[in-house]
Amino acid sequence: MFVSPAFAQTASAGIGASMGDFLPLVMIFVVFYFLLIRPQQKKMKQHKEMLGQMRRGDRVLTAGGILGTVNKLVNDTEVVVEIAEGVRVRVLRATISEIVSKTEPVAAAKDDKTDKAEAEKVADKPAEKQS
Numbered sequence: 001m002f003v004s005p006a007f008a009q010t011a012s013a014g015i016g017a018s019m020g021d022f023l024p025l026v027m028i029f030v031v032f033y034f035l036l037i038r039p040q041q042k043k044m045k046q047h048k049e050m051l052g053q054m055r056r057g058d059r060v061l062t063a064g065g066i067l068g069t070v071n072k073l074v075n076d077t078e079v080v081v082e083i084a085e086g087v088r089v090r091v092l093r094a095t096i097s098e099i100v101s102k103t104e105p106v107a108a109a110k111d112d113k114t115d116k117a118e119a120e121k122v123a124d125k126p127a128e129k130q131s
Contacts, residue, residue: 051093054079057103063095 054060058070060081068081071088079096082088 050099051096054093054096054099055103059100060096061098061100062091063097067100 054070054073056070056073059067060070060079061067062081066081066083068083068089068091070079071082072080074080074090077093079091079093080088081091
């Protein structure tokens, strides 16, 4: 007869073999983390930091491609941007994609410092009684 005997398949090695099956999945996750997730988190952190350092007078580029100058920081989520002479629009901070040019903070003039120091001295003196 042409009947061949049936042999039972051998069982897997157990826990060691099942861990070997998950190793490629773990490696794929590690690669995704270092090539996709981590750089995206760094980019988001830099963008948030850039938005936090934005101040009045900076030229900005919105996500819609509009260039303008920051006129007023309304609150944590909104900014007033002047896109043309006398044309101001309210824009969400998150839609600002780039700060094109930053304005330098204005340094106090030397005369302003001495005037301020003199004003503080006058304010500290007690008022003289007039008779």
